[in-house]
Amino acid sequence: xxxxxxxxxxxxxxxxxxxxxxIKALQKYAISMHCWQGDDVRGFDTKEALSGGIQTTxxxxxxxxxxxxxxxxxxxxxxxxxxxxxxxxxASYAIFEKGEFADRDKLxxxxxxxxxxxxxxxxxxxxxxxTFFSHPMAASGLTLSSPDDEVRxxxxxxxxxxxxxxxxxxxxxxIPCVMNIWIPDGYKDTPADRMGPRARFAQxxxxxxxxxxxxxxxxxxxxxxxxxxGVESYTxxxxxxxxxxxxxxxxxxxxxxxxxxxxxxxxxxxxxxxxFNKKVALHVTRGVRWDSDHVxxxxxxxxxxxxxxxxxxxxxxxxxxxDFFDASINRVAAWVVGxxxxxxxxxxxxLMPHAAFKKLQDEGKFTDLLVMSEELxxxxxxxxxxxxxxxxxxxxxxxxxxxxxxxxxNVLAARK
Ligand code: RNT
Ligand code: ZN
Numbered sequence: 160x161x162x163x164x165x166x167x168x169x170x171x172x173x174x175x176x177x178x179x180x181x182i183k184a185l186q187k188y189a190i191s192m193h194c195w196q197g198d199d200v201r202g203f204d205t206k207e208a209l210s211g212g213i214q215t216t217x218x219x220x221x222x223x224x225x226x227x228x229x230x231x232x233x234x235x236x237x238x239x240x241x242x243x244x245x246x247x248x249x250a251s252y253a254i255f256e257k258g259e260f261a262d263r264d265k266l267x268x269x270x271x272x273x274x275x276x277x278x279x280x281x282x283x284x285x286x287x288x289x290t291f292f293s294h295p296m297a298a299s300g301l302t303l304s305s306p307d308d309e310v311r312x313x314x315x316x317x318x319x320x321x322x323x324x325x326x327x328x329x330x331x332x333x334i335p336c337v338m339n340i341w342i343p344d345g346y347k348d349t350p351a352d353r354m355g356p357r358a359r360f361a362q363x364x365x366x367x368x369x370x371x372x373x374x375x376x377x378x379x380x381x382x383x384x385x386x387x388x389g390v391e392s393y394t395x396x397x398x399x400x401x402x403x404x405x406x407x408x409x410x411x412x413x414x415x416x417x418x419x420x421x422x423x424x425x426x427x428x429x430x431x432x433x434x435f436n437k438k439v440a441l442h443v444t445r446g447v448r449w450d451s452d453h454v455x456x457x458x459x460x461x462x463x464x465x466x467x468x469x470x471x472x473x474x475x476x477x478x479x480x481x482d483f484f485d486a487s488i489n490r491v492a493a494w495v496v497g498x499x500x501x502x503x504x505x506x507x508x509x510l511m512p513h514a515a516f517k518k519l520q521d522e523g524k525f526t527d528l529l530v531m532s533e534e535l536x537x538x539x540x541x542x543x544x545x546x547x548x549x550x551x552x553x554x555x556x557x558x559x560x561x562x563x564x565x566x567x568x569n570v571l572a573a574r575k
Contacts, residue, residue, distance in 0.1 A: 164178075166287045167539040167542040176512050178243050183243075184434050184509055185509060186547070189242070189245050191480035191486075193480060193481055194246060194247060194252055196483060196485070197490050197491075198224065199486040199490075201251075201293075202252050203251065203253065204250075204292055205295075207294055207539040210293050211297065211300075212300075212343050213292070215485070215486040216487060222569065228574065230277055236491050238553070240494075240495060243282060243283065243442065244276070245286055246278055246283055246286070254273045258307060263290065264316035264320060266317070266324060268327035271328070274484050274496075275332070279332060284328070284332045287328060289321040291342045291343060303363035304344040304356035307364070311363055315480065318363070323336065327337040328442070330376065334375055339379075339380040339381075339382055340364070341396065343387060345512060348392050350392065355393055357397075368408065372421065380402065381405050382414075383400070383401035383412075383414055384396055384415070385420060385450075398418075416443060417444045417449075417452060419445075421446070425460075428470060429468070440480070442508065444481070452483040455496070455497040461501065461504045462507055463502035465505045465507065468508065469509055470508070470511070483497060489571075505539060506547065511535060512544065
């Protein structure tokens with residue numbers, strides 16, 4: 160009797176879909192896993208509370224509080240996720256040796272050498288984010304757009320430091336570093352002056368980007384946002400600001416699917432972005448009513464985003480990172496669920512007969528298109544997933560969770 164996989168392969172082949180090609184494409188697709196899920200976005204460089212209009216809620220035991228713990232937790236997660244991925248760091252995760260400290264404006268590559276060893280030992284690349292929040296200099300809620308020149312300068316220096324660190328990551332790992340700039344700046348109530356802060360933000364970005372760096376190695380992104388907690392009326396880095404700045408300066412736009420009005424979807428925006436940008440970066444997250452940064456589920460929008468990446472043929476041009484932080488559940492499990500769901504969404508998209516579907520659309524055969532896309536939902540994706548996981552040496556089903564439960568019992572439970 161042929162194996163289940165052979166049967167699934169034949170079934171997809173009848174639609175013109177090559178399951179082998181799908182598995183291979185998924186195996187080599189690196190997703191950037193955000194370190195900040197492991198410690199509720201606290202980082203190691205300050206004792207400041209999380210600020211900037213983002214929030215973690217919950218107090219599930221076992222949070223990583225040291226670099227060693229965070230790295231061990233990430234290893235546990237990576238061991239249960241097929242394929243090779245990237246590590247996504249924030250500047251606040253600098254690791255200082257005993258007695259050493261450098262403020263955000265003075266950070267240097269050496270403060271990240273342990274992360275470089277971590278990545279190199281595992282053959283991974285590193286992505287990076289300047290941290291414009293959870294810091295006394297961000298207490299006013301304004302950073303790169305601040306009218307206070309001392310504050311603005313401080314953060315400009317931070318941005319420059321982060322470009323140097325990003326280049327160091329790329330040089331050391333041999334893999335380009337995606338460096339994403341997101342600022343929390345904005346106002347709670349209707350501003351008197353909308354233009355001033357945006358003009359200062361543009362000026363600050365010009366200053367940061369004026370330092371020489373290798374544009375092949377460091378891909379600078381700008382992330383937009385529509386609102387945040389405490390900045391409900393106005394954010395400086397709006398979609399129009401970031402898209403225009405990026406287009407004018409040859410940067411990469413970063414779209415976080417929690418950062419739009421609730422009825423807007425990133426899946427519908429991607430094709431337009433692909434037409435006018437060589438590369439596009441994503442933060443895949445799940446907003447529940449608002450930008451709540453819930454763990455990524457295998458929901459319709461995640462699948463639709465994945466479909467757009469594959470159907471457009473532009474999967475390779477997308478720097479895909481996850482961005483969520485849930486402190487109410489096992490944090491390692493949160494990573495694994497989100498990463499595996501993103502992979503499942505991509506696999507589903509890789510198993511669609513896109514050329515045939517496009518043809519149906521162009522020929523106006525909308526009944527056929529509806530019928531086939533609905534039938535496809537019950538095709539044996541799960542069997543191809545199982546084959547993918549087997550080849551990667553990770554559990555295909557919920558057995559991965561047994562390992563996380565063991566880890567919780569043996570490691571996480573012992574943490575204070
Ligand atoms: C905030 C942005 C930003 C952060 C991380 C921690 O709304 O999404 O990307 O979540 O940088
Ligand atoms: Zn984000």
